Amino acid sequence: MVARFLLIVTLFVSTIAQNQQGTTVTPVRYALILNELAKVTSGRAALQAKVAQYKENYDLLVRKSASAKAACRCTGDSTVAFTxxxxxxxxxxxVDQPVPFDNVTLNEGNAYDARHAQFRAPFNGTYQFFASLTNNAGYTLAASFMLNGSPVIKIRxxxxxxxxxxTNGxxxxxxxxxxxWVQHAHSISDSNRLYxxxxxxxxFSGYIVSKD
Incomplete structure (x- = not known):
């Protein structure tokens, strides 16, 4: 396109020079200039059309990506898991004391608080938990999984x-x-001991299965 434009400029300058010198410029030369100018104009329009199409495709991809991200319920950057x-x-x-699981080896999302041995949900969603309690020979212990202060399931x-x-989950x-959290069961006779x-x-461990 640049070469074609330079050709038009050369022809145009030559035509002006011939006019100034009184030389007759043939219709063929004018036709050649107009033809080359039309080709350059047409090429520019085609290039602009391609640029506009590329921009439209890019905007469409951006909208699709944003829509897919908004609809995604996978954990992604919202990973929650602890042990x-x-x-x-x-x-x-x-009695009613939370079991002090204080040696934290995993805490993705920082939802588990070792100071209170308590997990706090950072998102609305479905979660899964497991706990294992071990006693020395001759002893027993009862505990409950507590949700906001109410027992959900028990373990003994x-x-x-x-x-x-x-183990229960x-x-x-x-x-x-x-x-x-996991709490020592109330009003159940046991040995009050853990190994x-x-x-x-x-x-004690848990993780998020899916966000709402």
Whole structure:
């Protein structure tokens, strides 16, 4: 296109020079200039049309990407998951006391608070939790998964001459700000003891399954 434009300029300058010198410019030369000018104009219009089409396609992709992102319910940058362990043996666990899972090995999203042994939902959505409690031989313990202060499900170890581990889990819907923890069961006779087993036997974990 640049070469064609330079050709038109050359022809135009030559034509002006011939006019100034009194030389007759043939219709053929004028026709050639007009033809080349038309080609350049047409090429520019085609290029502008392509640019406009590319911009329209780009805007469409941006809108589709924004729509897909808004509709996505995957965790993505909203990952929530935690695992915590008992850091030491518990010899006296108070009535209604939260089990102090204070050795946190994973806390994506920082939703688990080790100070209060409590998980707080950062989003409305479906969550899953698991807890394992272990007792020394000859002892037993009862506990409950608590949602905002109300028991949801219970967990209880056995009582004989061997170590015992009891595990339970649940899947539930939580709203943003809801709290869930594992608590020593109220008014159940047990040994008030927990065995941490080098931090690998008494554990509490959970994660978000899907956001609303």
């Amino acid at each position: 915590a362990h008992l850091d030491k043996d518990i010899t006296v666990l108070g 170890t056995a009582n004989d001459n061997q170590f015992h581990t009891a 649940l899947l539930l819907h939580m709203r943003k700000g809801d709290d869930l 941490h087993g080098e931090g690998l036997l008494t554990t």
